[in-house]
Amino acid sequence: MNPNSVLSCQSVSRSFKLGHESIDVLKNISFDISAGEMASIVGTSGSGKTTLLNLLAGLDEPSQGEVLMAGENLANLSDKAKAKARNKHMGFVFQFHHLLPEFSALDNVLMPCRIVGKVSAESRQYAEHLLSSVGLGDRMRHRPGELSGGERQRVAIARALINKPAVVLMDEPTGNLDEVSSEQAQKLIESLNEQFNASFVIVTHNQDWANHIPIQFKLSKGHLEKVT
Numbered sequence: 225m226n227p228n229s230v231l232s233c234q235s236v237s238r239s240f241k242l243g244h245e246s247i248d249v250l251k252n253i254s255f256d257i258s259a260g261e262m263a264s265i266v267g268t269s270g271s272g273k274t275t276l277l278n279l280l281a282g283l284d285e286p287s288q289g290e291v292l293m294a295g296e297n298l299a300n301l302s303d304k305a306k307a308k309a310r311n312k313h314m315g316f317v318f319q320f321h322h323l324l325p326e327f328s329a330l331d332n333v334l335m336p337c338r339i340v341g342k343v344s345a346e347s348r349q350y351a352e353h354l355l356s357s358v359g360l361g362d363r364m365r366h367r368p369g370e371l372s373g374g375e376r377q378r379v380a381i382a383r384a385l386i387n388k389p390a391v392v393l394m395d396e397p398t399g400n401l402d403e404v405s406s407e408q409a410q411k412l413i414e415s416l417n418e419q420f421n422a423s424f425v426i427v428t429h430n431q432d433w434a435n436h437i438p439i440q441f442k443l444s445k446g447h448l449e450k451v452t
């Protein structure tokens with residue numbers, strides 16, 4: 225394994241049993257993501273992208289092989305330890321941002337801190353810094369319903385970075401946005417990758433964007449191919 229690896233899949237397979245039948249969705253997948261790297265995963269609908277992200281997040285377990293988060297084999301951790309490791313090392317952004325409607329943008333960004341304990345003045349300051357970095361310095365007190373779709377997605381991106389994760393996993397982060405907001409979000413994600421030195425693994429249907437991302441993987445027929 226690469227010593228700089230923050231996220232690693234080693235010979236990972238995932239099958240689902242349906243009655244007597246077994247569906248082999250992921251077959252013998254291996255890759256490493258190092259600190260600060262940015263990777264995209266493309267693949268047709270049903271190729272197993274979400275299944276792979278769930279394994280990387282420790283939300284599901286491989287049928288064979290290992291997933292290592294910051295060098296730790298997730299299979300060796302209890303559910304509680306896994307949740308703790310996830311909160312410490314990972315951030316998540318989904319197509320539908322899952323912001324809490326009754327809380328301000330600032331409080332939504334602070335939610336991962338609140339889950340593990342008290343919110344310090346330092347965390348609050350960092351959340352304000354993140355919101356400014358995503359261009360929402362003047363929208364911190366707005367609730368999700370008072371923000372545009374693109375702005376809500378930027379709050380979700382700031383929230384994913386609050387615990388200074390080693391890796392941010394994104395599932396179709398721009399899938400729900402119009403072309404202009406989508407391009408803005410892509411540029412923003414690329415600049416945050418440089419600014420915060422977090423690694424990003426991005427599942428996207430947007431081939432043009434995937435072509436811009438330094439590492440590109442393609443999932444097809446259960447296999448992961450490194451395109452660039």
Ligand SMILES: Nc1ncnc2c1ncn2[C@@H]1O[C@H](COP(=O)(O)OP(=O)(O)OP(=O)(O)O)[C@@H](O)[C@H]1O
Pocket residue numbers: 240241242247249267268269270271272273274275276
């Ligand atoms: N819990 C499960 N039980 C049985 N089959 C499953 C399960 N989860 C996923 N699958 C199957 O695995 C395949 C891959 O699903 P997955 O959601 O990972 O695809 P995807 O590439 O994310 O698709 P999309 O782009 O449409 O979201 C599908 O054929 C799906 O039916």
